[in-house]
Amino acid sequence: MESRSVNQFGNQFDLRYKKLNKAQKQAVDTIEGPLLVVAGPGSGKTEILSLRVAKILKEAQVLPSNILCLTFTDSAAVNMRERLAKLIGSEAYRVSIHTFHSFSVDIIQKYPEFFYKGAIFSPADAVSQISILENIFDTLPYSDSLKSSHPEEGYIFLQDVSKVIGYLKKAGITPARFVEIIEKNSAAVEKINQTLVPIIEKRVSSSVIEELKSAAYQLKEDAKKSAQSTAKSGVDLGINGDIESVYIGEFPALEYAVSLTLLEAIDTAEKTEKNEAISKWKSKWFKSNDDGQKVFRDTLNLDKMRSVANIYKQYRDVMHARCLFDFDDMILDLIDAIQKHPRLKYDLQEQYQYVLVDEFQDTNNAQMKILSLILDAPVNEGRPNIMVVGDDDQAVYKFQGAELSNILNFKDSYKDVEVVNMTANYRSTQEILDTATKIIRKGESRLENILPAFEKTLVSSNKELAKGGIVHKVFDTSLHEYHYVSRRIKSLIESGVPAEDI
Numbered sequence: 001m002e003s004r005s006v007n008q009f010g011n012q013f014d015l016r017y018k019k020l021n022k023a024q025k026q027a028v029d030t031i032e033g034p035l036l037v038v039a040g041p042g043s044g045k046t047e048i049l050s051l052r053v054a055k056i057l058k059e060a061q062v063l064p065s066n067i068l069c070l071t072f073t074d075s076a077a078v079n080m081r082e083r084l085a086k087l088i089g090s091e092a093y094r095v096s097i098h099t100f101h102s103f104s105v106d107i108i109q110k111y112p113e114f115f116y117k118g119a120i121f122s123p124a125d126a127v128s129q130i131s132i133l134e135n136i137f138d139t140l141p142y143s144d145s146l147k148s149s150h151p152e153e154g155y156i157f158l159q160d161v162s163k164v165i166g167y168l169k170k171a172g173i174t175p176a177r178f179v180e181i182i183e184k185n186s187a188a189v190e191k192i193n194q195t196l197v198p199i200i201e202k203r204v205s206s207s208v209i210e211e212l213k214s215a216a217y218q219l220k221e222d223a224k225k226s227a228q229s230t231a232k233s234g235v236d237l238g239i240n241g242d243i244e245s246v247y248i249g250e251f252p253a254l255e256y257a258v259s260l261t262l263l264e265a266i267d268t269a270e271k272t273e274k275n276e277a278i279s280k281w282k283s284k285w286f287k288s289n290d291d292g293q294k295v296f297r298d299t300l301n302l303d304k305m306r307s308v309a310n311i312y313k314q315y316r317d318v319m320h321a322r323c324l325f326d327f328d329d330m331i332l333d334l335i336d337a338i339q340k341h342p343r344l345k346y347d348l349q350e351q352y353q354y355v356l357v358d359e360f361q362d363t364n365n366a367q368m369k370i371l372s373l374i375l376d377a378p379v380n381e382g383r384p385n386i387m388v389v390g391d392d393d394q395a396v397y398k399f400q401g402a403e404l405s406n407i408l409n410f411k412d413s414y415k416d417v418e419v420v421n422m423t424a425n426y427r428s429t430q431e432i433l434d435t436a437t438k439i440i441r442k443g444e445s446r447l448e449n450i451l452p453a454f455e456k457t458l459v460s461s462n463k464e465l466a467k468g469g470i471v472h473k474v475f476d477t478s479l480h481e482y483h484y485v486s487r488r489i490k491s492l493i494e495s496g497v498p499a500e501d502i
Contacts (some may be wrong), residue, residue: 042427360390
């Protein structure tokens with residue numbers, strides 16, 4: 001295939017490309033290899049995504065169908081396609097632009113032989129999902145702690161279990177994998193209880209602190225040995241290289257986390273010459289059981305977790321038996337199919353040679369798993385053609401399992417990652433940006449605080465913006481606030497201000 005000429009896209013690309021600033025042009029021009037774009041609000045990320053797709057089609061030997069664009073809402077997908085259509089015409093409708101869920105549906109429909117044994121599945125509504133769970137709860141033994149019920153409210157833990165199942169799916173954890181995690185944590189809990197309970201029952205003194213320190217180091221070393229004996233895992237240095245994290249499989253080792261927090265509490269106690277930090281640590285990590293004995297807190301939840309695992313498996317089995325799925329099932333089923341069927345994986349890897357992900361800060365572990373399965377083709381040699389655009393300050397899906405660590409880990413996931421910071425804002429005045437920055441910087445888990453190299457100070461760059469001011473008002477109640485806002489809006493509309501500008 002010959003490379004496309006600029007003329008095939010008319011003058012639109014040149015006109016829009018010339019309006020870009022230096023950072024935006026760098027993001028558009030870097031079409032080979034992994035690229036992380038940290039794009040603040042109003043910095044033109046949708047524009048650069050569209051222009052970069054056009055750039056790929058102009059310069060790379062690929063078809064529009066070889067490009068996959070993933071975002072989080074249907075409206076964002078429509079917006080991206082409309083912008084792209086203005087740049088490249090009808091070819092925009094051959095580019096794969098999806099939400100993660102619509103992408104899963106698309107693959108399931110294209111490759112039915114790899115899903116549900118070729119059967120046609122339908123989406124389950126909320127009522128059906130709750131009904132299936134209620135039937136499962138009916139079959140639980142009366143000794144099961146999750147079976148508690150109320151004459152009016154029904155099963156007390158049903159909604160909680162439903163939420164946990166949702167979280168597990170978003171994390172890409174199958175029922176079988178969940179059982180493995182519980183058993184590993186069970187072994188870790190037993191080890192923690194054997195090692196620490198005899199010591200924490202004693203009154204804190206200098207000799208007891210030494211015992212605790214020795215026990216903490218022992219737990220830490222045991223966790224490292226367990227990690228090193230697991231094929232998939234190892235000892236992984238943390239974000240800044242100064243905080244260690246040991247993983248058993250893909251999850252942090254429980255005993256390792258406990259040992260680190262204990263050593264931190266001991267260090268504080270020794271520096272302040274007070275035992276308050278150790279007492280707080282004991283209260284946080286150890287609780288009394290029904291016999292009044294101190295045990296590691298997770299000991300009290302193991303039976304419930306095993307029950308959740310049982311319910312989770314039954315729920316998935318019933319859904320499949322009835323040819324039903326929910327939105328999270330689609331992503332989990334796609335992961336399962338790619339892992340089980342090499343031909344499907346090879347087809348997807350050959351099909352999608354360029355991947356772009358918008359709102360990357362909102363990705364959860366299951367969505368990241370899909371990306372990694374598509375991008376780990378040997379031919380990429382650790383440098384797949386993926387561009388991710390995100391901003392931790394705009395994360396809105398944390399309640400759905402989104403992980404900020406996905407942004408932090410991106411640089412470590414691939415070789416020679418290019419990083420572009422887009423800090424020019426074209427939407428707001430500097431006064432608004434400065435005020436917003438003061439507020440957002442109060443958050444602790446931010447890229448700026450974790451990785452100082454990420455400079456995120458936004459600069460107002462739109463000279464055509466009208467000047468405005470920030471008005472600070474205090475009201476006695478929310479009702480007073482609503483009344484003021486509604487009256488103000490009505491006044492502006494009556495004065496001729498379009499409602500969409502308010």
